[in-house]
Amino acid sequence: MSRAAAVEDRIALDAYYTPDDVAALCVSTLDVRDADVWEPSIGGGAFARAIVAAGAGLLRGSDINPDAPGLLLSSNRYRTVGSFLEIIQFPHWIIGNPPYSHAEAHVRHALTLAPRCAFLLRLAFLESMKRVDFWRDHQPSEVYVLAKRPSFTGGGTDGAAYGWFVWDRTKPGPARMDILTLDGPLWGRK
16 A cells, blocks of 8 residues: 555554564664653654663653553653643653654654654655755754565555654764664664
């Protein structure tokens, strides 16, 4: 299927949870050791588990769904139920897989809050004349194309290609592109 599911066919709240292996692979490209990290759409918790395994100092988690399993991975003090777009925190990193229907708004908001952000997005996020000004103003530092398309439903893929988009204001310069394989970046190492 090469198109997004029709609105009436989509899972409520865009709860398409990232597989653990995909989250771990993406997070492996980042240095989050001892960092304060916020996962704004914690969902099933795959990114939260990968962030903790990578040595983050503090994990904050939020989700619009009060029953999102990943909320149990962050401590009560740093767990928030509600829309990421209405929350203001200032962590070192904001990392996750935003709901497709609100991806640009999530990325824009994250970029106002943290010096480093990384999101799993469809590569089609690069497209659209509507997004030209966004890209002009918010150049990523790295874009990793996922060599293997993930499945967010436990079945086949949805036919869309995905990328791991990283914005790091501490690394100025032109955006770097790489292919992210099961063994890590194909052309370079972090």
